[in-house]
Amino acid sequence: xxxxxxxxxxxxxxxxxxxxxxxxxxxxxxxxxxxxxxxxxxxxxxxxxxxxxxxxxxxxxxxxxxxxxxxxxxxxxxxxxxxxxxxxxxxxxxxxxxxxxxxxxxxxxxxxxxxxxxxxxxxxxxxxxxxxxxxxxxxxxxxxxxxxxxxxxxxxxxxxxxxxxxxxxxxxxxxxxxxxxxxxx
DNA sequence: GCGACAG
DNA sequence: ATCTTGTCGC
Numbered sequence: 001x002x003x004x005x006x007x008x009x010x011x012x013x014x015x016x017x018x019x020x021x022x023x024x025x026x027x028x029x030x031x032x033x034x035x036x037x038x039x040x041x042x043x044x045x046x047x048x049x050x051x052x053x054x055x056x057x058x059x060x061x062x063x064x065x066x067x068x069x070x071x072x073x074x075x076x077x078x079x080x081x082x083x084x085x086x087x088x089x090x091x092x093x094x095x096x097x098x099x100x101x102x103x104x105x106x107x108x109x110x111x112x113x114x115x116x117x118x119x120x121x122x123x124x125x126x127x128x129x130x131x132x133x134x135x136x137x138x139x140x141x142x143x144x145x146x147x148x149x150x151x152x153x154x155x156x157x158x159x160x161x162x163x164x165x166x167x168x169x170x171x172x173x174x175x176x177x178x179x180x181x182x183x184x185x
Numbered sequence: 186g187c188g189a190c191a192g
Numbered sequence: 193a194t195c196t197t198g199t200c201g202c
Contacts, residue, residue: 040191040192041190042191042192043190043191045192048192070191070192071191071192075191076191082191082192098192099191099192100190100191100192101190102189102191103189103190103191140191
């Protein structure tokens, strides 16, 4: 799942891409548009993006077995990032994969694919800072709904091939950005 | 009170 | 997120 916006900023566009695991080939995609009626406020991203995301999900012929969201899971001040919120609403296991940190602290991460260090807040582990690829910034992985941190990390790594972000996120982002690519096979 | 702050 | 300049590598 990923979200994009119109040039005038009045419309939110949500895109979802369903990939088979672990092959990672695209099975289905969907896009939805909704008026943007909520501003971007750190900690309240769900209220801005979920309406369009839910609409896009409903367009799928079959519901996914796992959701990877562009944002935090429980690595959130109230432990309810967009991945957690979405997973809860549709009752599907979900994972948050954010490009930057919202909250929590952590040590440096080894520069090796798969290396990770705990993201902590208030004495509890709320996620992992994961190196999906050597030589690039790490990503912030956190459980969203009905999944453990270890399992979440395993799925995220399983979705990362030659780029920093999971193929699921990249596909959805491309759709939201209107960048189409034909694939023959 | 001050700094931090997903997309 | 969006915008913009400069650099590196295939």
